[in-house]
Amino acid sequence: APLALGLAVLVVLLVGMTRASRASDDGADPRGDLVVPLTPLVAALLLAGYVVWFGGDFMHARMLLPPMFLMLLPVFVVPADKKLVPAMVAFAAYAVAVAGPWHPGAYEPDVSDDTILIRAQDIALTGLHNADHTADWTQNFETLPVAVREALNSPEPVLLFFSPDGRTAYTMPLADALKKEHFKLSAQGGYLGLMGYLVPLDQRIVERWGLANTVAAHMADVDDWRDRLPGHRKDLGYAWMIALEAAPGAPLPPWPNPELDQARIDAARRALDCGDLKELLDSTREPMTPKRFWKNLIGSPKRTWLEIPRDPFAAERKFCGTP
Template sequence: MLGWRNRALTDDGTIFLRTVRQILAGNGPVFNVDERVEANTSTLWQWVLVLLGALLPGDLGRIAVITGLLMTVTGVFIACDATRRLYSTNAPTRWMLPAGVLVIFAVPPFQDFASAGLDSGLGTLWLSACWWLLVRLRNDPSPLELTAHAVVYGLGVLVRPDLFLVTVIFFTASWLLRRPSFPQAAAQLAALGTLPISYEVFRAGYYGLLLPMPALTKEAGQTELAAGLRYLRDFADPYALYAPAALLLIAACLIAKRHSLDRALLVPATPVCAALALTAYVTKVGGDYMHARMLLPATYLALLPVFLIPCTRALAAITVSIATWCAVVAGPWHTTTLDPNSQTVRVRVEDTRLTGNDNADNTRAWTSAFPGLRESVAAALAAKTPVLLRLRPDDFRPDLLMPLNPMYKGTKISIPGWYLGVTGAVVPLDQRIVEMWGLAHTLGAHLEYTPGWEKKLPGHGKLIDDVWLLALDLDPQVLDPPPGSIAVTREGLAAARHALSCGDLKELLDSTRKPLTAGRFWDNLTGAWERTNLRIPRDPFDAERKFCGRRQP
């Protein structure tokens, strides 16, 4: 009910829909038809939406919202059943009390992302399934069933790349609990890796990279501890999460006293270890701009062993205390107020402001909220020649129409995608969108960080400079930068264009734009490691020296 009350499609959720529509239209898993880019982090969620879009009528955005909510509800039910089974043989009573599950119901970010059109619902369902299968190990499943478990565990990296940590920890716990023979272990490893490795080969050959483009853009291997710790605090402070955490820790200790210190404790310890690993990773990379989103899987994992707790006098008192905390947090009198210095955004609040709708749960609700963007696209499509648009930042109406690079054959417009999801919904599938943050743009993802931007908007540190945008999309017959271009000179524009024609930078662009022949697939596959690690200097003269070795005469 809480998830339904807060149902809404986020702009980021709408990004998935353009790729889904491209697949359904026969153009392949791309964002623009002229560039093979993996714009979405969750591979599995993308293909779930493709399947649903092919089978069900109606708005894809609403389908994504409802499906995510159903997956969340189903996942919570499965998790509760698994925790009940965990205590069914050792609990002093058959009655169970809700404890950790109350935190899920109370904390607003869980409600916000239950139906955001993102992969959160799928992630909740997968985590719950892994937990249920781990508890199932206590019933001594057959080797064939254990192999099937491994297939489910292996899906983690396809749900989200960071869930690879959960896959490793759950599979290791499964191996320690069952201690399979060598042939059985080999079969389970094969089952664990077949799907993710097969997709990784496809990704490297098709896109030319080893990671989804958003992971590359956000520099998933970086270390930003100060920002990560602030991200943790921004989640914990507004809801006083320390209170239920302390109460549930006491409950876990009381429950543990009733269990013998043997391998059985490995089962509840497994999701807690996975939660710690995920939290450490999210903290290391500096978090995200979306309030709490990256910490929700870790929080969910940590709560799983105490979703339900046995009914004893002491544990009942703890449950009442948690319920009291829930009433404070979930009640209408509680307003989520983030630190004014916070770098995170509660997307539901922001999206409600943008759309003017508390339940913008479909694509039309978004497109109707951006009339200037719709007018800009219509004006560009009506132009006599192909154009590159520049939009006014206040209302997204045309600021300047420039001649488009003729290499984009069949394309009439190229338009900046500041809000990529709604732009993808407005712009026709056969027209070009420039993802300005580099999250779905080949050159942008490989640029060095924009100085200062990473501190303003975590995860969005690769804003594309005007000089590179013009070098790629402006007609090369135009030698002078158009009026209003930021820090672009005639010489800089020429240097950027020269750099694009040289060495590894040219090969990078070719990997996504050349026709996908067998030879191109092999070149992409074998060069994926080097290409993933390639970084482009922002200064066009530095880039020219790096890739061309000399200045253009």
């Protein structure tokens, strides 16, 4: 929709520019006056094209708001006169009709395969039409607050993560590198807003979806990516998470999951210490000295295109050169 809107505004401006050029009597070229309205429009098309091409998470509409407002900037400065009153009234009536709480989709509990209505998901998760308080969420995820509280009170720093159904919590001793940074807790984050509320600001959250996680962001999509929401297709997985965050040698949870295999975890640990993958981690973990800044700058193109195999054994072969 924003792209279509932008193209429509662009066509209108180009038609107006052509007519103005032909109608000019004083010989001056009026096309120079279009630089100002065209600038936000071109910026909007570039931004919207980036979002559409590279994608975002499943709440992608919010990523299209900036280009939409940029596209409307030329319209915002159109002088209001009597000729525009009918159009303004019609548009206002349309906006009220489609955006009001009486719209059948406002409280629709179902979500189709093709569209994501996050409000509908919130209603389904909390049973409330306006889940706008933290208590509305914590009471529906009773396992999370209890697990975080117990992990913070643990006698040693721990990695906290959950079973695939989210009902069972499990802890493992935290990696020595994280202990040296004085962390007591590194918690797996699925519902990132809720975990961000529960976990203190001076502790860690393992962002599992690859939106901000250095390793997951460079991974190939999961095999069943077509069944996942956009932005949830690079799940870090248990093996990589444990290799990154937990100390070696601790018992694994008894959950039936192929990721919870010691050999896979060991392979992931070895891969993390090799070649371009190690350099990727170093680029985000080492102190930002002038030398590190320069290495990050000149190495950014290569790291941008770096892809990490999801299979730890394949990653070990790729980055460590092992057969």
